[in-house]
Amino acid sequence: MYRTLILAAEEPHNPVVPQLAEVILGLVAFLLLFFVIKKFVSPRFEALYAERTAKIEGGIEKAEQAQAEAQRTLEQYKEQLAEARAEAARIRDDARAEGLQIIEELREQAQAESARIVAQGQHQLDAQRAQIVAELRADLGRTAVELASKVVGESLEDEARRRGTVDRFLNELDAVAAPASK
Amino acid sequence: MTEMVLASGDKFVAPGVKDFFLPPIFGEVTKPMVLLVLSILIIGAFFIAASRNLKLIPGKFQFAAESVYDFGRNNITREQIGAKDFKPFVPLILTIFCFVLVNNLFGLIPIIQFPTMSHIGFPLAVSLLVVYPVYHFVGFKRHGFVGYLKHQTVPPGAPWFVLPLLIPIEFFQKFILNPLTLAIRVFAAMFAGHLLLLVFTLAGEFLLLNGGLTVIVAPVSFAFALALTFLEALIMCLQAYIFALLSASYIGMALAEEH
Numbered sequence: 001m002y003r004t005l006i007l008a009a010e011e012p013h014n015p016v017v018p019q020l021a022e023v024i025l026g027l028v029a030f031l032l033l034f035f036v037i038k039k040f041v042s043p044r045f046e047a048l049y050a051e052r053t054a055k056i057e058g059g060i061e062k063a064e065q066a067q068a069e070a071q072r073t074l075e076q077y078k079e080q081l082a083e084a085r086a087e088a089a090r091i092r093d094d095a096r097a098e099g100l101q102i103i104e105e106l107r108e109q110a111q112a113e114s115a116r117i118v119a120q121g122q123h124q125l126d127a128q129r130a131q132i133v134a135e136l137r138a139d140l141g142r143t144a145v146e147l148a149s150k151v152v153g154e155s156l157e158d159e160a161r162r163r164g165t166v167d168r169f170l171n172e173l174d175a176v177a178a179p180a181s182k
Numbered sequence: 183m184t185e186m187v188l189a190s191g192d193k194f195v196a197p198g199v200k201d202f203f204l205p206p207i208f209g210e211v212t213k214p215m216v217l218l219v220l221s222i223l224i225i226g227a228f229f230i231a232a233s234r235n236l237k238l239i240p241g242k243f244q245f246a247a248e249s250v251y252d253f254g255r256n257n258i259t260r261e262q263i264g265a266k267d268f269k270p271f272v273p274l275i276l277t278i279f280c281f282v283l284v285n286n287l288f289g290l291i292p293i294i295q296f297p298t299m300s301h302i303g304f305p306l307a308v309s310l311l312v313v314y315p316v317y318h319f320v321g322f323k324r325h326g327f328v329g330y331l332k333h334q335t336v337p338p339g340a341p342w343f344v345l346p347l348l349i350p351i352e353f354f355q356k357f358i359l360n361p362l363t364l365a366i367r368v369f370a371a372m373f374a375g376h377l378l379l380l381v382f383t384l385a386g387e388f389l390l391l392n393g394g395l396t397v398i399v400a401p402v403s404f405a406f407a408l409a410l411t412f413l414e415a416l417i418m419c420l421q422a423y424i425f426a427l428l429s430a431s432y433i434g435m436a437l438a439e440e441h
Contacts, residue, residue, distance in 0.1 A: 013203045015302065015373060022303030025215055027311050030281055033222040034312075037229060037280075038273035044233040045251050046269075052238055 141166040194388045197380035202300060202373065217298045221284040225277075254279045254426065262430035267437050274316065275430045278308060282368060283422035289376055290415055297418065300372035305365035305425070313429045314361040321436030334436070364428055368421045375414045382407035 013019070145166065206212045232247030240248055254276035260268045282299060289297030299305050321330045335352040336345065386403035389396045 013199070015199050015202060015300075018303035018306050019301070020303075021210065022214065022301050023307045023311070025218060026304035026307030029218050029222045030277065030308050030312060033226055033281055034274060034277040036222075036226045037277050041229040041233045041251075042273040042276070044236055045248070045255075046272075048236040048238070055238055 137170055141170065144169070194385065194392075197377060197384055201380055202376070213296055214298045214301050214304070217288050217294060217296060218285065218304060221281065221288065221298065225280045225284055229280075250280070251276060258423070258426050258430050262427065263434040263437060271430065271433055274312075275426050278313070278429050279422055279426035281308065282425045283419065286368070286372060286418035286422055287415075289372065289379075289418060290411060297372040297376050299368050299421075300376050302365060302369040305368045306362075308425075309364040309429075310361045313364065313432065317429075317432040317436045318357075320433060324437055330436070360428075360432060364425060368425050371417055371421045375410075375417055378410050379407055379414060382410060 204213055207216065229247060229251075232244055236244060255268075255272045258279065259272050259275045262268075263271055282305070285298035285304065287297075288294045289300070318330075321334065324330070325333045334356045335349045337348060337352065340348055382403050386400050386407060389400035389403060
């Protein structure tokens, strides 16, 4: 009680005047802390930051690589797709051309066939006609002569004359019929 | 003798300088000395623990430590010194910031409740014996002896006829005033703040115990003490920031090519 009384009554220390002990202690304590932070703390944090920076940059680089890779693949696919499309178009064109060709060939064949059939028919027709004409000529000649001999009442004895008359008649007949058949 | 009687009597004795210089705890060791040592143990332990196992993706604790470190590194040091030269000064500025901050905040922590920096010896040790030599040393090293003196005392672009006036002023400011104001700023703020808190707290206590009807206004006093506590918390952080910021700024100016 007495001691505190004395102290309290003492003239207080001027607060603006530093106490040497405190200055020294302050300096030592500060330098100690500074040493710890400089030696142990700061390098670790800086290393961490460097590592983090590297990691982030590495990550970005990796992402860019992946993107480039994806881009390349996409290009490749597009190219393949375009190729496939072109090929499909070509095949389609080929098929169409081939189809046309086949149709053309078939048509030619058909035409040739029909021409052949027509020609054959014509040929047969011609042959039959010739035969018929020949038969008719003989028939008609005989009939006409018989008819004429009956009508005229006289027998045309002279063979040569008879033949000449008939032929002349038939030729005239031919000449009339030929333009009509043509 | 009279003071003691008054203090124990029924008359209010305003707190004063004597409350900042309490008797030593043991031997020559006083409370602020113990607190100072405690502060460096706290800061050191915090950072050592946080930086022991740093991960690329930080946990909560590491994130907190990184925030403090980043603040000292990027917001103060890099901002003031420039991206080119700031790296070597990061530990120094970070130490200053944490050192001042924790010692200031001691003023608010229950039981401790004493801002160490309200004893001028501590900030003065940092400003006059650490910051001052450092920034002049790097300045002399960067610009040469005469070059640095000229760099610091002759503002570029000043007309020649004001130089006789400017040079002594600049010299006085850069070589004598700066370290002192740096220390006095934080000291005065802490001293005044602690005194204010003491006034309102002790007044509230006095009104509560010794008064008759005055008991009614005691809560007002306590409310003021509470409000001031929040204000003090702001000032404590601000002063630590300013101390570190100005230290970095002095170094930055000493290193700068031009003003």
